[in-house]
Amino acid sequence: MRTRVGKYSVIHLPFPLPESQEMRSPPPRRACIIRQCDQYEPTVQSEAEALANAGFDVEVICISSADSPRRVVVNGVTIIRMPVRLRSSMVGKAIDYGLFFLFAAGRVSIQHIRRPYAVVQANSLPDFLVFAALVPKLLGCRVVAYMQEPTPELAATIPGREWMTSFLTRIEQWAIRFADHSVTVTDQLRRRYIERGAAADQVTVVLNCADPAILLANWSPAPIESKSGFVVVCHGTIADRYGQDTIIDAARTLRDEIPGLRVVITGRGPGTRDMVRAIESYELQDVVQFEGWVSKARLNDILHSADVGVVAQKASPYSHLVHTNKMIDYWIFGLPVIASRLHAVSQLYDDEVVEYFDPGNASDLAAAIRRLHMDPARRAKLARNGKLAHLRNGWATQRVSYLNVFNSLLGNVATRTPEKPGQESAPVRRGGRHDGLHQTESSDWAPTGV
Secondary structure (H helix, E strand, O other): OOOOOOOOOOOOOOOOOOOOOOOOOOOOEEEEEEOOOOOOOHHHHHHHHHHHHHEEEEEEEEEEEOOOOOOEEOOOOOEEEEOOOOOOHHHHHHHHHHHHHHHHHHHHHHHHHHHOOEEEEEEOHHHHHHHHHHHHHHHHEEEEEEOOOOHHHHOOOOOOHHHHHHHHHHHHHHHHHHHHHHEEEHHHHHHHHHOOOOOOOEEEEOOOOHHHHHHOOOOOOOOOOOOOOOOEEOOOOOHHOOHHHHHHHHHHOOOOOOOOOOEEEEEEOOOOHHHHHHHHHOOOOEEEEEEOOOOOOHHHHHHOOOOEEEEEOOOOOHHHHHHOHHHHHHHHHHOOOEEOHHHHHHOOOOOOOOEOOOOOOOOHHHHHHHHHHHHHHHHHHHHHHHHHHHHHOHHHHHHHHHHHHHHHOOOOOOOOOOOOOOOOEEOOOOOOOOOOOEEEEEEEEOOOOO
C-alpha cells in the first residue's frame, strides 16, 4: 500500500544534500600586516581592526615579547610573534632586522601558498621589510608599503650613520616601486618621496592615528581630588632627537619659580642612561620623575592627572617631515600641548592649537611652561582646540582614507564607519581643572599625527 505524500509534507532524507555554490558565502579575504616591533601598537591595532571590520581575515606579524603569547587573537585579529628579540646596539639591530625579515618572509610565503592573502602590508622601519611579501606578490597578492618615517633623514640625525643616507634612499625608492601602493603620514613626507622619484598617484597620506577606543580600552579614570602643583608630562622613545634633555634643562630653570612643579617622563630608548645621569647630576629627583617603560593603564593614569604635555623634538631634516604620536595622546586626554615649532606640525596646526617654542631652546620651553602655568584660560583654550583638531582630522577621517587604499587595489572594501553600541569617552582632569568626562562627538573620534 502506498503512502501519499502531501503537497507540503517535509521529507527527511538519510543523507545531506550537497550545498550549492550559490548557497555558500565566500570566505573573507585575508590580509597580513608586518611590523617589526615587540608591542602591538595602538596605531597598528587601529589599522588591523579597520581591515577586520571591513570584512578581512587579518593577521599581524610582529616580534616576540616576554609577557605575550606567541599567537593570540585580539578583537578578531590574529597576532603572531616571531622568535626575534630587540637589541640596542647597531650590530644587534642589523641582526634583528635580518632575522625578522627572514621569519616574516617565510611565514607569509608559506601561508599564502596554503591560504592566499589578498593583500600584505609592511610597516616601516625598515623600508626593505616590504620585500618579505615577494612570494605572495609574484602569486598575485597586492602589496602596500606603509612608510611611517623618512629613513634617510633619520639616519642623518644619528652621529656616525650619515654615510648610509644615499643607500637608504635607494632602498626607500625600491620599496615604493615594489609595492602596489604606498601610504605615508604627512604631506611633507609624501612630497619628499615624490621629489626622490616616487609616482605621485602611488602615495597616499594617512595621518598616523590610533583609535581612542583602543587607547582607553579596559581603563577607567580614577577620581582625582583637587590638588596643588603643576604636572608636565612627556612619554615615548628616549633619544637625543626627542629632546628630553631640553625638558630637563627647562625644569632646572623653573624648579624655584613654579611651586609644586613635577615633570613626569616615561619611555625607553638609547638616551635613557644619559637622561637619568643628567637628572641625578642636576639633583632634580624632587622635580623630575622618570618611570621608565610603563603599562598602558599606568600611562593613561599619568596623562589623566597631568596639566600639560610636552613634545620637545629637536629640529632636523627628519623632524621637519613628521608628527609625533605623543601630541595626539595629550589631546585625547584633554591636555594642552607645548611643542617645538617644526614644519610638518606648525603647517597643520597654528598657535591657537599648540603652544610653540624654538626647537632645542630650553629657555624658550621654560617660558612656554611658565605662560601656561600662569594662564589657565589659555590652557583650556588649547585643550579645546586640540579636541576640534581631532574632530577634523581624526580616525573617523583617516580610517576612510586608509581603507580607500585597499578599495582602490581590491575593490569592494567597505569604508563606512561601522555602528558601535556606545560612544567612547575621553577622560579629562577634575578638581578645579575640568569636571566629568567629555563625550566624543563620534564613536570613531581619534587623534592625528605620526
